[in-house]
Amino acid sequence: MSRRVVVTGLGAVTPLGIGREVFWSGVLAGRPATGPVQSFDASPYGVDRGAEVRGFDPAAYLRRQDPAAMGRASQMAAAAARLALADAGLEDVPQPGRAGCVMGTTTGEPLEVERFDEALVARELDQVDRRFVHRYPSPVIPANVAAELGLSGPTAMIPTACAAGNYAVAHAYDLVRQGTAEWMLAGGADAFSRITYSGFARLGAIAPDLCRPFDRNRRGMIPGEGAGLLVLEPLEAARARGARIYAEIVGYGLSCDAFHMTGAHPEGEGAARAMEQALRTSGLGPAAVSYVSAHGTGTPTNDRVEVVALVRVFAERAPAVPVSSIKSMIGHTMGAASALEAIVCCLAVGSDVVPPTANFEEADPGCNLDFVPNRAREHRVEVAMNNAYAFGGNNASVLFAKVAP
Amino acid sequence: MSGREAVVVTGLGVVSSLGDSAAALHAALCAGQSGLGPPPALEWTTVGCRVAGALRDFRPERYLGADANLRPLDRTGRLLAAAAGLALADSGWTAERRSGMEIGLVAGTLFGSLATVSGFDCRALTAGPSYVKPLDFANTVFNAAAGQTAIWHRLGGLNATLGGASAGLEAISFAAQQIAAGRADVVLAGGVEELCAESVLAFARAGLLCDEHPIPFAAERNGFALGEGAALLVLERASRAENRGARILGTIGGDGRRFDPSRGADEQAIVAAVADAVAEALRRSRIEPAAIDAWSASASGGRLDLAEALGVARVLGEGAVRLPVAAVKAQLGETLGAAGAFQVAALIESGRTGRLPGIPGLERPDPRLPMALAGPAARELRPRRGLATSLGLDGQVAALVVELPEPRP
Numbered sequence: 001m002s003r004r005v006v007v008t009g010l011g012a013v014t015p016l017g018i019g020r021e022v023f024w025s026g027v028l029a030g031r032p033a034t035g036p037v038q039s040f041d042a043s044p045y046g047v048d049r050g051a052e053v054r055g056f057d058p059a060a061y062l063r064r065q066d067p068a069a070m071g072r073a074s075q076m077a078a079a080a081a082r083l084a085l086a087d088a089g090l091e092d093v094p095q096p097g098r099a100g101c102v103m104g105t106t107t108g109e110p111l112e113v114e115r116f117d118e119a120l121v122a123r124e125l126d127q128v129d130r131r132f133v134h135r136y137p138s139p140v141i142p143a144n145v146a147a148e149l150g151l152s153g154p155t156a157m158i159p160t161a162c163a164a165g166n167y168a169v170a171h172a173y174d175l176v177r178q179g180t181a182e183w184m185l186a187g188g189a190d191a192f193s194r195i196t197y198s199g200f201a202r203l204g205a206i207a208p209d210l211c212r213p214f215d216r217n218r219r220g221m222i223p224g225e226g227a228g229l230l231v232l233e234p235l236e237a238a239r240a241r242g243a244r245i246y247a248e249i250v251g252y253g254l255s256c257d258a259f260h261m262t263g264a265h266p267e268g269e270g271a272a273r274a275m276e277q278a279l280r281t282s283g284l285g286p287a288a289v290s291y292v293s294a295h296g297t298g299t300p301t302n303d304r305v306e307v308v309a310l311v312r313v314f315a316e317r318a319p320a321v322p323v324s325s326i327k328s329m330i331g332h333t334m335g336a337a338s339a340l341e342a343i344v345c346c347l348a349v350g351s352d353v354v355p356p357t358a359n360f361e362e363a364d365p366g367c368n369l370d371f372v373p374n375r376a377r378e379h380r381v382e383v384a385m386n387n388a389y390a391f392g393g394n395n396a397s398v399l400f401a402k403v404a405p
Numbered sequence: 406m407s408g409r410e411a412v413v414v415t416g417l418g419v420v421s422s423l424g425d426s427a428a429a430l431h432a433a434l435c436a437g438q439s440g441l442g443p444p445p446a447l448e449w450t451t452v453g454c455r456v457a458g459a460l461r462d463f464r465p466e467r468y469l470g471a472d473a474n475l476r477p478l479d480r481t482g483r484l485l486a487a488a489a490g491l492a493l494a495d496s497g498w499t500a501e502r503r504s505g506m507e508i509g510l511v512a513g514t515l516f517g518s519l520a521t522v523s524g525f526d527c528r529a530l531t532a533g534p535s536y537v538k539p540l541d542f543a544n545t546v547f548n549a550a551a552g553q554t555a556i557w558h559r560l561g562g563l564n565a566t567l568g569g570a571s572a573g574l575e576a577i578s579f580a581a582q583q584i585a586a587g588r589a590d591v592v593l594a595g596g597v598e599e600l601c602a603e604s605v606l607a608f609a610r611a612g613l614l615c616d617e618h619p620i621p622f623a624a625e626r627n628g629f630a631l632g633e634g635a636a637l638l639v640l641e642r643a644s645r646a647e648n649r650g651a652r653i654l655g656t657i658g659g660d661g662r663r664f665d666p667s668r669g670a671d672e673q674a675i676v677a678a679v680a681d682a683v684a685e686a687l688r689r690s691r692i693e694p695a696a697i698d699a700w701s702a703s704a705s706g707g708r709l710d711l712a713e714a715l716g717v718a719r720v721l722g723e724g725a726v727r728l729p730v731a732a733v734k735a736q737l738g739e740t741l742g743a744a745g746a747f748q749v750a751a752l753i754e755s756g757r758t759g760r761l762p763g764i765p766g767l768e769r770p771d772p773r774l775p776m777a778l779a780g781p782a783a784r785e786l787r788p789r790r791g792l793a794t795s796l797g798l799d800g801q802v803a804a805l806v807v808e809l810p811e812p813r814p
Contacts, residue, residue: 138569147666
């Protein structure tokens with residue numbers, strides 16, 4: 001069995017706001033949601049920018065579970081799942097036995113391990129949470145989502161760091177396509193943490209003011225947090241129930257640089273292979289792609305290598321394809337990043353508008369494509385390509401397309 | 406996998422507390438040896454850990470080269486890289502033969518390295534954030550071991566990490582599906598977990614660890630022992646394996662995965678989840694329940710052992726009473742993200758050698774257990790269609806059928 005798979009629901013908890021509409025209008029406005037870190041004292045780091053989700057009240061979204069019983073990433077994921085389901089018009093969950101949830105993350109529930117570490121440092125081992133093994137490890141996130149919705153189909157956690165959202169969408173797509181699941185929730189989630197902040201600060205990767213992907217004067221990324229979830233279902237089922245269809249998932253590619261843990265391959269070799277596999281499995285050529293949602297972290301190296309990879313795949317057509325990075329606005333939301341970017345791809349396909357790369361001031365002669373500087377643009381989007389790259393050399397590209405009749 | 410080409414197992418790489426090959430591990434299991442013993446550090450006992458399955462003399466340079474710079478790899482990375490090297494060698498994929506190929510890697514793990522994550526953060530807390538080590542930061546992500554192993558062995562194909570205590574089995578299903586769909590040619594699939602003071606503390610605080618020795622399915626079971634290690638299967642398309650004359654150890658059958666929204670709190674719900682996962686695995690394998698002739702259980706000495714057996718029995722019906730059962734966690738401990746891969750490796754070796762390990766220490770099985778377990782000793786048995794099940798910590802259930810070849814004349 002091989003079924004066509006479409007996206008019919010979107011749920012987002014982001015630094016720009018909560019819910020698809022707020023997120024999308026913020027992204028189209030090119031409005032950066034980055035600012036001084038509030039959730040911990042950032043004074044020891046030498047940088048202080050972050051992209052935190054403000055004013056999030058999980059109790060407003062969760063119905064079956066006590067938000068206090070789970071960590072922040074799970075809270076955001078479960079809230080985004082509720083939003084995605086409502087957006088899909090599936091609030092009364094149909095056939096929960098054949099529906100499941102695949103999630104991605106970079107750090108799991110980092111605030112839980114931080115509390116664990118504080119107890120270790122204070123030598124107060126009896127203060128370690130008895131439920132730590134049920135609160136911290138990565139699989140608790142899809143478990144909390146599935147338990148919130150009463151789903152009993154397949155669940156999985158694919159913690160492939162900053163490409164994890166794309167991996168999760170790809171795996172859920174396979175499960176629906178092959179008929180293993182009737183429908184799936186897929187996405188990614190990550191909570192803002194001092195662990196992540198310490199690491200990127202130590203690498204010198206955090207921008208001092210704004211995240212400026214692809215700009216000549218880009219100085220780094222800005223850590224963020226959030227959750228993005230998508231409802232995936234068979235095209236036929238979506239049509240039968242008259243659902244709004246954002247986009248069809250038509251293929252994906254996964255590869256590994258096998259080169260360096262934290263740095264991309266200088267020739268963009270693995271990234272290009274992921275894009276090429278996505279195109280090949282979709283039966284499409286590079287000419288079919290009308291928009292690329294870039295990984296675009298804003299670090300000097302990532303952005304340069306990403307352009308090299310895009311030119312490898314798109315060749316002379318590369319300058320004609322709009323490429324933008326919403327990390328300029330919501331920072332790098334880690335495991336949520338490519339899930340939120342997948343949501344943007346679905347909305348771009350659905351509305352024929354592409355989001356801008358914000359904070360763009362000066363083109364970099366060494367890496368110059370159409371980055372949709374600062375202003376959203378009306379542009380017919382037949383096929384959107386979502387690219388994500390991660391620590392460990394994991395590369396993932398997913399293709400979203402208008403539904404051909 | 407219906408309608409698609411079969412995915413076969415052509416090699417095994419195992420680093421365990423009972424030996425560094427699948428054959429050695431299986432022989433030790435059948436001999437009733439245990440990889441468990443007193444915890445390697447005194448402070449583990451003070452938090453309530455009385456027995457653990459540590460690799461006491463794991464020397465990564467034996468597998469990765471005496472001159473190798475192992476500094477970038479933490480213990481989890483070293484365990485996985487060692488198992489990957491052994492798996493590649495076992496399947497005949499020498500460095501020379503695989504040049505120009507993109508071999509993949511799919512690894513399950515629960516914690517990645519909790520020692521690394523916690524150590525990184527504790528250093529920031531005590532010395533200040535500018536004193537953390539960039540090398541450590543790279544290893545804080547859950548996919549670090551798979552990334553490091555890919556770099557080490559130049560594995561440029563599909564690379565994924567699955568998170569959970571059932572992820573070792575899920576990784577095998579995931580990789581097989583990627584191969585069957587034509588997305589990958591050769592993939593190493595399995596799992597890894599390290600034993601460290603931090604995970605011991607975490608599980609001890611949860612009250613999940615056993616008093617003396619863990620005895621799966623026992624009436625008086627009171628918890629599991631933590632173990633560690635890595636196990637990887639080499640998976641490839643049957644035609645490729647046949648063309649290169651590779652030894653075929655098994656064929657990956659159908660899988661099933663379910664979630665119990667009660668997360669194991671409601672016995673009926675977890676039993677139903679296990680039964681549904683097993684039924685799906687059989688359906689996708691296109692075999693009848695009676696065809697299953699061995700079961701490699703997730704049972705660890707913990708609370709859910711009985712529910713797992715009841716779920717399997719619900720699908721297998723009357724045949725369940727006589728179903729031969731292996732429970733490797735009796736001797737390896739609970740290796741979390743690696744466990745499912747160890748269970749499959751043990752099944753494959755049982756198919757190859759015609760011996761199924763017993764369950765040492767099991768003299769008084771749970772009275773509600775639907776299987777008439779044969780007891781502590783190994784027995785002569787050559788399974789042809791084995792079932793492996795793996796339960797996560799929070800309601801995850803995975804099941805997989807593995808077909809084992811006829812013995813060669």
